[in-house]
Amino acid sequence: MNDEEERRFREFVAARSPALMRTATLLTGGDTHAAEDLLQTALAKAAGRWGRLENPEAYLRQVLYRQQVSLWRLLRTRRETTVAELPDAAGREDTTGAAELRIQMRRALARLTARQRSMLVLRYFEDCPEGEVAELLGCSVGTVRSTTHRALAKLRKLVPELEPGAVSRGPEFGNSPAEVWK
Structure with a gap:
C-alpha cells in the first residue's frame, strides 16, 4: 500500500x-x-x-x-451434549492423588541442591544420557551417576510414593520423577 x-x-x-x-x-x-x-x-x-x-x-x-x-x-x-441424567460418578477417576504427588515432588525438589535438581531434570525430564549431562554440567560421568543416585535417594525419602516397591495408586505413581512432573 x-x-x-x-x-x-x-x-x-x-x-x-x-x-x-x-x-x-x-x-x-x-x-x-x-x-x-x-x-x-x-x-x-x-x-x-x-x-x-x-x-x-x-x-x-x-x-x-x-x-x-x-x-x-x-x-x-463445540456445543455440549445434554442428557437426561448425569453420568455415574463411579466410573470417573480421582485425580487428586496425582495432584498431591506433584505438589510433594515440587516441595521435595526445592529441598535438593541446585546441582542435584539440574542433574535430575537433565537425566529424567529431558532424558539426556549421562555423558551429555556430564558435558553440559562440566563434570565427569561418575559424578553424574553418584549425584543422581544421592538425589534420587533423597527424593524417595521425602516422597515415599517414589520408593521402588511402593504400592502404586495409578499409572502416574511410577518410580521415575519425570512421570510425576508431567
Missing part, C-alpha cells in the same frame, strides 16, 4: 468505522468486544486488498457477515 492508498484507507476507517461497528455489534448479539475483534479482522483483510477494491464498504460488510458465520459454525460444533 502506497502513501496515498494508506491516507484514503485511514480516512475511510475514520468515516465509516462507527457504522461498521454498529453492524458488527448487531452481528455479535451486542457483544462489543467480539464486535471490535470482528471489525478488526475485516479491516485487516480490507487493508491487504485496499488498492483493488471498487466498493470497500460492501467488501467490508461481506467480510463481517462471512467471518461471523464462520464463528457461528465453529461454535455450533
Whole structure:
C-alpha cells in the first residue's frame, strides 16, 4: 500500500468505522468486544486488498457477515451434549492423588541442591544420557551417576510414593520423577 492508498484507507476507517461497528455489534448479539475483534479482522483483510477494491464498504460488510458465520459454525460444533441424567460418578477417576504427588515432588525438589535438581531434570525430564549431562554440567560421568543416585535417594525419602516397591495408586505413581512432573 502506497502513501496515498494508506491516507484514503485511514480516512475511510475514520468515516465509516462507527457504522461498521454498529453492524458488527448487531452481528455479535451486542457483544462489543467480539464486535471490535470482528471489525478488526475485516479491516485487516480490507487493508491487504485496499488498492483493488471498487466498493470497500460492501467488501467490508461481506467480510463481517462471512467471518461471523464462520464463528457461528465453529461454535455450533463445540456445543455440549445434554442428557437426561448425569453420568455415574463411579466410573470417573480421582485425580487428586496425582495432584498431591506433584505438589510433594515440587516441595521435595526445592529441598535438593541446585546441582542435584539440574542433574535430575537433565537425566529424567529431558532424558539426556549421562555423558551429555556430564558435558553440559562440566563434570565427569561418575559424578553424574553418584549425584543422581544421592538425589534420587533423597527424593524417595521425602516422597515415599517414589520408593521402588511402593504400592502404586495409578499409572502416574511410577518410580521415575519425570512421570510425576508431567
